[in-house]
Amino acid sequence: MPTAREFAVQLIDRARAILALWVVCAVAGFCLQGAGPAYGQTEAAPAVKALEPFLEKARKSGATVIVVDPKSATQVAKEKAAEKFDPLAMLNRAQFRFRLVLQSAGRFIHNIGNALAKVSTDGNLYWLLWALGVSILSLVVGRFLGARLNIWARDTFADSFVSEPKERSTKIKYLLFRSIVMILTATVASAFAAFVVWVIAYNYRETLVTGFTVVGVFFAVRVTRAVMFNIIVPDVPNYRLFNFEDETAQSFYRALIGIMSVAAAMLGICLWMEALGLDLNSHKLALIIAGALIIIMFIGLYVRYRTALTQVILGPGVHGYYPLWRRAISKIWLPGTIIYLVSAYCVAVIRLLLDLPSANGLVFGPLLVAVVVLALFGVGLIIIDWYFDPRPAQEQKSGEQAAEIELVEGEIVAADEEAAEAHLEEDYNLGLRPIFKRLVERGYAILLTFAGIGVIMELWGFDFENQANPALNFLDIILVSFAGYMAYQAVKIWTDYQIAMEEPVPAHGGDGGEAEMGVGQSRLATLLPIFRNFLLITIVTIAGMIVLAEMGVDIAPLFAGAGVIGLAVGFGAQTLIRDVFSGAFFLMDDAFRKGEYIDLGEVKGTVEKISIRSFQLRHHNGPLNTVPFGEIRFLKNFSRDWVMMKLKLRVTYDTDVEKVRKLVKKLGQELLEHPEIGPMFLQPLKSQGVYAMEDSAMIIRVKFMTKPGDQFMTRKFVYARIQELFEQNGIKFAHRQVTVRIAEEDQDRPEDEKRKAATGAAQAALDDGQQPAPT
Helix, strand or coil, rough: CHHHHHHHHHHHHHHHHHHHHHHHHHHHHHCCCCCCCCCCCCCCCCCHHHHHHHHHHHHHHCCCCCCCCCCHHHHHHHHHHEEECCHHHHHHHHHHHHHHHHHHHHHHHHHHHHHHCCCCCCCCHHHHHHHHHHHHHHHHHHHHHHHHHHHHHHHHHHHHHCCCCCCCEEEEEEHHHHHHHHHHHHHHHHHHHHHHHHHHHHCCHHHHHHHHHHHHHHHHHHHHHHHHHHCCCCCHHHHHCCCCCCCHHHHHHHHHHHHHHHHHHHHHHHHHHCCCCCCCHHHHHHHHHHHHHHHHHHHHHHCCCHHHHHHHCCCCEEECEEHHHHHHHHHHHHHHHHHHHHHHHHHHHHHHCCCCCCCCCCHHHHHHHHHHHHHHHHHHHHHHHHHCCCHHHHHHCCCHCCEEEEEEEEEEEEECCHHHHHHHHHHHHCCHHHHHHHHHHHHHHHHHHHHHHHHHHCCCCCCCCCCCCCCHHHHHHHHHHHHHHHHHHHHHHHHHHHHHHCCCCCCCCCCCCHHHHHHHHHHHHHHHHHHHHHHHHHHHHHHHHHHHCCCCCCCHHHHHHHHHHHHHHHHHHHHHHHHHHHHHHHCCCCCCCCCCEEEECCCCEEEEEEECEEEECCCCCCEEEEHHHCCCCEECCCCCCCEEEEEEECCCCCCHHHHHHHHHHHHHHHHCCCCHHHEEEEEEEEEEEEECCCCEEEEEEEEEEEEECHHHHHHHHHHHHHHHHHHHHHCCECCCCCCCCHHHHHHCHHHHHHHHHHHHHHHHHHHHCCCCCCC
């Protein structure tokens, strides 16, 4: 198995051999002597032969004047295109003309000699040698001037080259600029070469035709080299945008340029021989053979480098994952390309035989369209990076870095999860433009793809003005689907951004139970998910209706049927309608929001999810309760506006109440100045005095006000500081005590029985005692 480099060298050598054989055949045709008309004589033109039966019939009928309508080739082509399309008749005509072309194959070399002899005054080959010499001289002059221009451009713009570019736009700018410089260099070199040919061979038509053909082939090869050199980038790996390895990129580039050079030379020779007067059938035969060789070379190239090209289509991937559309294209691109090339060649041959337009564009048109699409896409990416990413260039993500963050089924997959989250958070902080950047890139790529497909379809003769064409309806369906997709993604991105920008629920923590209640999200963050779902359903419905209409489905009965079904559902699902309308009014009244802690009497918990007809409550112990809106009779919201926290302190009866009040007031001022706890207070800690008197303790109550969710953090801090403060000032907390008196008649009972009876009575008193509930 030869290596890629050896295969490329062999392919170029074979292509050069074919080209040399082609030139030798052309020259040998002039030198050969044999049967047939003498050199300088031509056979009757096919058009004249076609008129001979009519002329004979006119002579027999005595006609002396025959009028021939001189229609141009364009008019004839239009009339033929306007005729009713009959594939069988077209194939029969093509088969007949192909036989005529094959009949001229035996005289192919002889006809080339005739074409060369017509331009020679003395029948020798010196004019051809002279023309080739002029052409070579012109190329030398052109190449010299082009090389000087290339050196000047390289020295002038050397400072702008960055050896290790960080951002994608820098790579694209450099490659586009280098392409323009190389194309300008080729243009200048070709222009000076053509000028040299014109100056030397001004009065010699055959030399002008030969020189201009050689210069044209040179220009085509140089432009192709400039374009492919900056697409494959075999010389600067850091600027390579496609997933090529260095050695593969170099060998593939050499093989591709070799094939393109041979193809340009073959087509140039065909056009040159046509300009010199080669008869029509021989010219068609030359184009058919050249096209077949070119197709075979391209298919061999794609087969040889199928693995590398498949990897280019797949891209770098993320953790070995590749998007579905890339995987699908990687499976079908090779057989699809071979089928297209063979089909395009066959159709091009048929069009060539029938003298129809756009015969050669079917094969080479897609390649030109792909190059133009890539160039426009590169320019678009530069503009998108400039407008949608306001970060400095050194902070923007390059193409490879951007590929490290992908969305896989709605979840972020990245090589570095922390870096991905940080980058996405940075994008959110910069506004909507960086978020929309990826969507705009994708939409722009899809639009360019559609435009390229449209141009290729036009090359195939597709009539965009014929509204009855089913392919046009299919294209409309694709465009409507694309518009719906873009609107769907735009709404989704915008709503997700707005939700992310709302303040999250503060997580200060608690001590379990109702302590898990906290402040909810904003009203906008609560309503946006419902609003987003409504918009997305609306977009999908409208796009679906338009697609059905394009498919020829009458959608008016669908609306009528939907009305009838809606009426039936309204009668049969009154509970569902009640839930939906109740939910709408609850949300309009702003009774609760996502993340708030609410109590419905029978259930309570934090609101986790809100849908059209119900919502879900997460109890602090874990269970998740789903409550229909229509079942709500009572609702208490613990997370709205502010929370008043009241704490009860059990102290002994000998405690100085006024001293406690002063200490609590001083502690309240101290807590307000605390760097962490202070901002949580809406009202400072203060004493409410004696709240209740119990058998074994005096109850003093203190209170403070915070935002919902902050009361539990501050409560723990307040309890800890009060305990320290009371201990420092000799204030003791009262413990619950039970005094048991033994009746006089039981005094004579044994001590163990009296002790057991006292213990049982104390335990019963403790069990029956009610712990005061916090208020």
